[in-house]
Amino acid sequence: MLVIGFALIILIGAQLLTLPVSSAIGQSTPWLDALFTATSATCVTGLVVVDTGTHYSTFGQVVILSLIQIGGLGFMTMATLFAVALKRRISLKERLILQEALNQGSIEGIIRLVRKVLLYTLCIEVAGAILFTLRFLFDMPAGQAVYYGIFHAVSFFNNAGFDIMGHYRSLTMYVGDPIVNFTSMMLIVLGGIGFVVLSDLAEYRRNRKLSLHSKVALSMTGSLIVVGTLVIFIFEYTNPATFGQLNFGEKILAAMMQSVSPRTAGVNTVDIAGLRQATQFIIVILMFIGASPGSTGGGIKTTTFAALLGAVIAMVRGKEDVVMFKYRLAKERVYKALTVTLFALALVMLATMILSTTEDHQFLMLLFEVTSAFGTVGLTMGLTPDLTTAGKIIIIVMMFIGRLGPLTLSYAIAPKPGRVLYRNAEGKIIIG
Template sequence: MHPSQAVVVGFAAAIAVGTALLMLPISKQGPGGANFVDALFTATSAVCVTGLTSVDTVLYWTPFGQVVIMLLIQLGGLGIMIFASLIGLVLARKMSVRSRINAASEAKATGFADVRGLIRGIVAITVTIELIVFAVLWLRFLLGYGYQIGEAAWHASFLAVSSFNNAGFALYSDNLMGFVADPWICLPIAGAIILGGLGFPVIMQLRKEFRRPLHWTMNTKIVLWATVVLLLAGTLYITVIEWSNPATLGQLDPASRILAGFFQSVQTRTAGFNALDIGAMHSSTWLGMDILMFIGGGPAGTAGGIKVTTFAVLFFIMLTELRGEGAVNIFGKRLSRSVHRQAITVVLIAVAAVIGGTIALLLLTEHPLDRVLFEAVSAFGTVGLSTGITPVLPDAAKIVLVLLMFLGRLGPLTLGTAIVLRERPVLYELPKERPAIG
């Protein structure tokens, strides 16, 4: 099995197991078990670290069901092949060549010589960040909100896992709207989301060479610069447009408006928590958030979207063409021509998926285009933000979102490669010809 196929099959198997567990009567509050579509939707959203919900997480699922969701989030955030390799290292203390190749493929590693160190690094980063966020949130819930020790620990652990893995699930019916003006809740969660959205390769390099930026790879530099620019642009855009909206930022004091604007900008990096009523925002805000969600975060991490590296590559290709230069140069390095084709392929497949999903949702529902487009982009970008229409969608529309979440988490290129059964090397080249462009 091709490594890309193994990743796809692994995620599909995890979703199937999660669906079966959530359909058990012990997972759902009240008599009987959850229906198949809601269980499938929730399991897919958790494994694909999206955060879209078709039912109220607090009122619909029991504590057992919520634990299943948290474990699925952690599993999906780490990666199925990486988790399987970790189990092999713990139990057998060795890895097969196939396991190394699959884990390296999922982690977007350039080689598989030191996959053991890669897996240990990913697990160490995940556990460390989640423990730090857990400690801060636990103390805040305990001292600031009067939670009992166990209750504070449960809420803190769930949010720590959900935030670092960019999932967006919360144990409150209004998500995090009750904490919109609390920096001790919003900022740790936002920090975990940003770190998770950078991608494991970037975090691991920063951990080793933080004070030697000249040694940073092109990938690290692109991800860091794009993250800063998009976070600031998103904060400014959302804050300015929603500043006087009485249903969102208008009800807050100036400092809280800036905090809430920044927090919602962070969520467009594929996290999906909402401290504001997304459904009450202006349609122009939704459109800007659509763009940010479509771009997403860094590769080989917990973020979705087409990835900031893909967006940056296309931007520099455009810039090079406008300047009339031959090679695409980024941060003093020449970009490989094969990356040009990969970036264009990813974007075209992503655009086709979002447009196709939006058309399907328009045909299956009566909701307006701006709301439907927002849900489709949020699902494909594995963001989890919603204008409020997802719970009332018909089952067929929910299946469309399930497919978009699955495609968005795996990535168009990975899924496309998995569909191709074998590579076909071409032993000849055809004559060149140039069509008219533009």
């Protein structure tokens, strides 16, 4: 259901984007380019083969924005909201699909969570749109400032990374602007920590406690942002192509923005191609980890990385259990984290190898592009507009898999396992 649903939304969006009315010059957009853009929008990625701000008309941009909102919240969430509004009963099957779509452990309270998702989304996007609009009023007419404020608030909260600044500039003209930077980072982080965590934070004043999931997601998110900021700041401090011309405060702001953005947002305030290779590789790692479960972001997720990190620490200390915040993780959680990570790593490696045969570019640029697509990030070193037909198809597939999650897709296409009648005898192999 999830695979087919997302595919249908992408195809409908692609068809709308091919219409002449969607183009700024009134001509039809090639089908593959429209499909690429629709996939990128629905999978909240942000990679584009044509510039969103100059190629598409207002109608086309509204189509893209609608795909971003549907893709970010999930089509099942949107369908459930309509069903609830029409007072239609939600079946058990639909609740189970919602459970999978929102990465929940059970169906208990799933409809309440869907209502909260809508409420949090509207409140955060409206707040972001107001802040952006007030800032953009200094640079453009009022009507345009409102439109730009709404577009970028929805795009950034859904971690899509689409912008309409024009000429593939993203937010490079606002590299030292605290309002634009902090508003963008606020939207990206709130959209990336997950709706379950948002619900826990909203109810913290009443409950005075956070779930283990929220503690792990928040601690990993904060740690990755701080570590990423420090590393990027150190590596780029003297780079004349990026931070060299900025003052000390602007360098910190730029480093923080470039650390937050790879967490599946795809917004940049400096030229990504101008970064040093060490910085680009750090961003690849951050993109691969991604956001938290049940959010608008992609990647293997922060909790997956935390589980793996916890397993390594437990093994080094000679402990049998993985313990986080005084809670023991079930072994199947660790196995699932390992499966997701290896599956994702294999997909990224395979796609990069294929892309290295279809595209004539440096390996790091290809790895960066594939990881950005899989993590639904949207950052690029400038490769996306130059992709061949085969390259575009590979990136489309990676964006689709990255949004659904490799395990969800594998469950959908794999044969259903039969009943296990026996267990094999235990054997031993040498590890390390």
